[in-house]
Amino acid sequence: MSGFAPQNLEQWLDELSEMKAVSLGAVIQELNRLTASDETSVQQLANAIMKDPSLTGKVLKAANSAAFNPQEIPVSTISRAIMHVGFDTIRALSVGALLAEQLLGPDASEQLVARIAQAVTAATQARKLCRGLKSELREEVFVASLLYHMGELLVWSYPHPIVDKATRVYVETGDLREAEKVLGVRFRELTRGLVTHWRLGAVLEEALDNPVSKAALAVRAGHEIAEALARGPGHPSVKKAVEKAARDLELEIKTVRAGVSEAVKEAETLGQTYGDKRLTALLSGQTQAHRRADGEQEGVPATHGNGPDSALQLAILQDIMQAMATGISSTELFRMILDGLHRAVGLERVCLALLNPQRNSLSARMAVGEGTEKWVQAFRFTYSRRRNNFWYEVMQTHGVVWLGHPDYVRLQHLAPDALVNLTRARQCLLGGLLTQGREIGVLYADRGTAGARLMEDHRAGFRYFVQQANLCLNMLAQKR
Numbered sequence: 001m002s003g004f005a006p007q008n009l010e011q012w013l014d015e016l017s018e019m020k021a022v023s024l025g026a027v028i029q030e031l032n033r034l035t036a037s038d039e040t041s042v043q044q045l046a047n048a049i050m051k052d053p054s055l056t057g058k059v060l061k062a063a064n065s066a067a068f069n070p071q072e073i074p075v076s077t078i079s080r081a082i083m084h085v086g087f088d089t090i091r092a093l094s095v096g097a098l099l100a101e102q103l104l105g106p107d108a109s110e111q112l113v114a115r116i117a118q119a120v121t122a123a124t125q126a127r128k129l130c131r132g133l134k135s136e137l138r139e140e141v142f143v144a145s146l147l148y149h150m151g152e153l154l155v156w157s158y159p160h161p162i163v164d165k166a167t168r169v170y171v172e173t174g175d176l177r178e179a180e181k182v183l184g185v186r187f188r189e190l191t192r193g194l195v196t197h198w199r200l201g202a203v204l205e206e207a208l209d210n211p212v213s214k215a216a217l218a219v220r221a222g223h224e225i226a227e228a229l230a231r232g233p234g235h236p237s238v239k240k241a242v243e244k245a246a247r248d249l250e251l252e253i254k255t256v257r258a259g260v261s262e263a264v265k266e267a268e269t270l271g272q273t274y275g276d277k278r279l280t281a282l283l284s285g286q287t288q289a290h291r292r293a294d295g296e297q298e299g300v301p302a303t304h305g306n307g308p309d310s311a312l313q314l315a316i317l318q319d320i321m322q323a324m325a326t327g328i329s330s331t332e333l334f335r336m337i338l339d340g341l342h343r344a345v346g347l348e349r350v351c352l353a354l355l356n357p358q359r360n361s362l363s364a365r366m367a368v369g370e371g372t373e374k375w376v377q378a379f380r381f382t383y384s385r386r387r388n389n390f391w392y393e394v395m396q397t398h399g400v401v402w403l404g405h406p407d408y409v410r411l412q413h414l415a416p417d418a419l420v421n422l423t424r425a426r427q428c429l430l431g432g433l434l435t436q437g438r439e440i441g442v443l444y445a446d447r448g449t450a451g452a453r454l455m456e457d458h459r460a461g462f463r464y465f466v467q468q469a470n471l472c473l474n475m476l477a478q479k480r
Contacts, residue, residue: 005162007184013193016154027052027098028147028198031091045087046078049094058097059090061273067124067266068093088139095143096120100274103157108278110329111167112156117271117282118226119146119153124267126222128259129249130215137203137215144204144219151190155183173356174365214249221245225260232339232368233290264290278327285323285336308346308457316340317468324472333476334366337469341445342368345461347429348448351375354433354441355383362391362442370448378422379444390414395432395439400463402454403428424449429459431466435473443469 006012030048050056056078063069063081068089075081082090099116123145130138155163162183170179180186188208195205206212207219225245228237242260246253264287271283320328320336334352341350349369353362364379383391393411394401403412404427425446433441443466447454 005160009185009189009193012151012155012183012185012190013197016158016194028095028200031094042079042082045082045090049078049090052101054101055094055097058101058273058275059093062093062097062270063090065266065269065273067269086135086139088136092139092142092146096123096146096270097274099146099153100276100279103153104274104276104279105157107159109156109167110278110327110331111170112153113276113278113327114230114282114329114331115149115153115156117267117279117286118223118230119149120271120279120283121229121264121267121286122146122148122219122222122226124222124263124270125225125260126218128263128266129218129221129245129251129256131251131255131259133214133218140201140203141215141218141222144201144207144215145222147191147195147200147204148207148219148223149187149191150194150200151185151192152187154194155185155187155190169357174354217248221248229260229264229286229290230335231366232335232342233286234339234343235368236370236373261290281323281326281328282332285319285328285332288319308455308461309344310461312344313340313461313464316344317464320468320472324475328472328476330473330476333469333472337443337465338366338368340465341443341462345445345458345465346447347445347458347462348452349423349425349446351379351444352441353379353381353444355439360384365441375422381416381418385439388414390416390419391442392439394430394442395434398432398434400459400466401430402459403430404454427454429454429462431462431469433466433473434470435477440473 006015027048031045049059059078060075060081063075063085066072069075069085071084073084075084078090085093099119103112104116123142126145127138127142130141133141156167166179166182169182170176173179176187192205192208194200195208203213203215203219206216211217211220221241221244224241225238228235228241231237238260242256243253245251246256249256268280268283268287271279274280316336316339320333320340323332323336338350338352341347347369349367349372351364351367351372353364355362360383362381362383364375364377367373367375367379381391383389385392387393390411393414401411402408403415423444423446425448428444428446431443432439433443443462445458445462447458
């Protein structure tokens, strides 16, 4: 790493070529060359992989998994794995293992781990969408999906103060474009430059620009589904992504939906082979959340329509603490909190709003529930640490505020008209988020616009999750 901070695309490409990324690119190029040649022998490909003992172990684990070895034929050597699983599949598994090995060191940021988890999810989703395509093309799609955000992954793994600053900006604003401004480069342009420099394949190149072929469309669709799943399996964007994938790839919606569930499980299995506890925890949490959502769709009563489910609340709270023990980002923590409030407490609409760095504005960062898509843009309010500022007063209660309840008449009068006009809710619950005594934001929840009233059980469940969020936020702050 050089001392100066890269400020543009050319400088970033030059700088990344001096770090370990260059060896990652070289190995991927070698694997591409070997699998593309009809003259390559099994032993030649095996030798290329076995140069790295750690990579060898990860590839063998993945090659023995049901996702890539459905006949469950045990393989103990790379040569046998190639013979039973295939050249292209072994290349795909090798690229995934290489990403984890090269980028997921002990100092990897939460942001990097989360993005790699999303890349693995996108790759398994895209592979499932390749029905009817040849085997080698399916694996090309898998690899292209893993590398689709390669520029961003390499930057987050780059040890430099400018990256630390960009990470803070992204965490505070939730806007990737603001982080890119700090870095002086667009991640998409950086990935395009790396694809050209490393010759990473035509499918990836097409997917980054204007996808037309089924393979490139599958790559793009896989990432759209993965990004939607990151908001929670019950988020409306998942349904939209599934429908768009079915339309673009000319597949039945039910086929795509079934593939999503299968791919989520495959992503967890694949993540376990990489040997990183933080990555495994993220992918495992995603599987558990999806399994609960599937249970609702298959006929188990949906919690948010029938009131709080104390057993499910306990299960999700335990999942959160388990994830904290193995490593979790603040973003993933908030997703689990919102999922719990929505499904286990039975609150139709839930929103996370955070203060900006100047601490003069509060705006939505995540929202779950019908009709909340516009909240991320519209849920924005002035904040000041003064009495009679509604949001400051909410945070100073250090508890749960129940607007519409007789106990909170004074705060009801302070509520901004813009909040009432946006939500159209008769009642709502609010809870302040604090880290080491410092206010950082608010959780909002209601039962929608249909007139359903909040009950004491809703307040109790909401309180549990607000307390859990604050406990975990303080634990995360102490780890920094």
